Amino acid sequence: MADRSALTKKIFLAMVLGLLLGSFTHYLSLDDSNFIIQFGVNGIIDLGGQIFIVTLKLLVVPLVFVSLACGASNLSGGTSLGRIGFKTLGLYLFTTAAAITLALIVANLINPGLGMSLASDTIFVGKESPPLKQVFLEIFPSNPVKAMAEGNMLQVIVFAILVGVAISKSGEHGARLRDGLNDWNEVIMRLVLMLMSVAPLGVFCLMTTVFANMGFSGILDLAKYFSNVVLVLILHFVITYFLLLRILAGLSPLGFFRDFYPVMAYAFSTSSSSATLPITLETLEKKMGIKKEVASFTAPLGATINMDGTAIMQGVATVFIAQAYSVDIGLGGYMMVILTATMASIGTAGVPGVGLITLALVLQQVGLPVEGIALIIGVDRLLDMLRTAINVGGDATVAAIVAKSEGKLEY
16 A cells, blocks of 8 residues: 555656646747657657557557456356446446536636637548447457557457457356456456556656647637537536445445545546546555456446546537637537437547547537537647546546446445
8 A cells, every 4th residue: 555655646746747847838938849848758758658558558458358358258147247237337428417417517618718719730531430430349349459459449359358358158068267267357457557657757758748848828828618518527526426335326426536536637638538547547556446357347338438528528619619609509509419428439439639539529519610629629628638547537437436336446
């Protein structure tokens, strides 16, 4: 516990030092050709941060497959797995719908886009949204090796569950394979611990690069929008997650997140739910007392489909852009936003910046100009860090609730 506490302090110290160094470098107003920027910040320091992210992502696919296959193989038959899956999916969809509903309500009270200037030379081109049939079809893998190579997490999850269920029904042969997977799971968790030991350096590099290139100037230009998104993120975290933990899991929310917040710090610095997944799983199982068979199912699924923070950004941004362009989309439009943003969260990759892609889909559904996204690009990188932390907190909340309902929580 002492080592873990010391590591947490080092991570936060690294975040603060990176923020200060990056902000100071940005304050100097050095151009991209300057030696400090070119070879220091965007060279050596950025390289250190990117190596940290790449190494985290290296563990994601093997960790998800091995841990999920182990979890599915340890569940008592398909009924238990189906019950856990239904609860998990239902809770994730509920929290996402609640998040965007709260975002729309608060944004309409604050009115962040009224009087906003639309002068911008940047055009954001959105991708055409695929048919709903295609979205569901792509959940199921035709080639599991290709799914793993491309990091298609939903397909990896489906394949891992099928393998796990087959193992549980294969008697002695399955038992031997289960033991092998458990051994692999321990080895991968050891890799996670090894990576965590150098996490402060990686976090320092990431924070320095972000704030050296962006600083806080962009926030001042969009202060009303930025503060609106931050406010809703805080409200959703405090109201939705705290109430769910207290009512459905019977846990103290403050105590729960006091133990889990180091993972949210990782998520903040990486801006990626997927990259944080190895640490999320290790913490849920080893520190939060959630049984492996539940944690290994809820956490990978959450990193893939639970995008509460992203949904909040999309809700506020929709109101902001509609008001900036003086377009009234009406109650029906807002209902469409809730439905579209909730469904768009399914299959959305847990990687930095993906929220802007799904926002384009939402805007298209309600007839708002996609080029309005250019208005918020300037501050989205900083907001992405915040909403990723909220996403990961939501993953832990749902994991705890499902584990409690199944009698697999020892927190």
